[in-house]
Amino acid sequence: GNSVTQMEGPVTLSEEAFLTINCTYTATGYPSLFWYVQYPGEGLQLLLKATKADDKGSNKGFEATYRKETTSFHLEKGSVQVSDSAVYFCALSDQAGTALIFGKGTTLSVSS
């Protein structure tokens, strides 16, 4: 079945450091890929998405490229801020109207 694997956390960085959170997936066909962010005590918000191979999703300085050859969708940001501290979830969907399949989540903690 379809699944998402993302790197274990927590990830602890200093402000302005470079961030990479790895995400790989297993799916039949050509799924759409998402990164969601969850701030403490809140629900999830879409950070970015990509719907086909080689697409790059970007938002708020975060980027991720859909790599079909490596089945990956790694999240990157060149310079993190304290306000980026949150839990980040990689997810996929292979059909409209069905539930997203999530990775386990990676906690990011950024200190000043």
Next chain:
Amino acid sequence: GAVVSQHPSWVICKSGTSVKIECRSLDFQATTMFWYRQFPKQSLMLMATSNEGSKATYEQGVEKDKFLINHASLTLSTLTVTSAHPEDSSFYICSARVTGTGGAGTEAFFGQGTRLTVV
């Protein structure tokens, strides 16, 4: 973007009582909503898919008699935790996807979650 509103955001109840959580799509119709449970420091576990006007589809291992789901209208789904016990304490989140164009790339919108504590 579309808004999904979940209520209450937190609730404390006594063991043995029932608790109802509401999930509303505020500016779109949702024929399907999803209920997740999130354990501390863990991912979201899909509990069930709520279908408007029909029975919910539960994931394996989820007790349908304990977690009652009703989706009576295109904008409201409810999750009732019946005869709650301390092990039911968790963070419950609902979600909905806008139907129409976009296919598998259609964004899922999430409620703000409900923190349930059973004492």
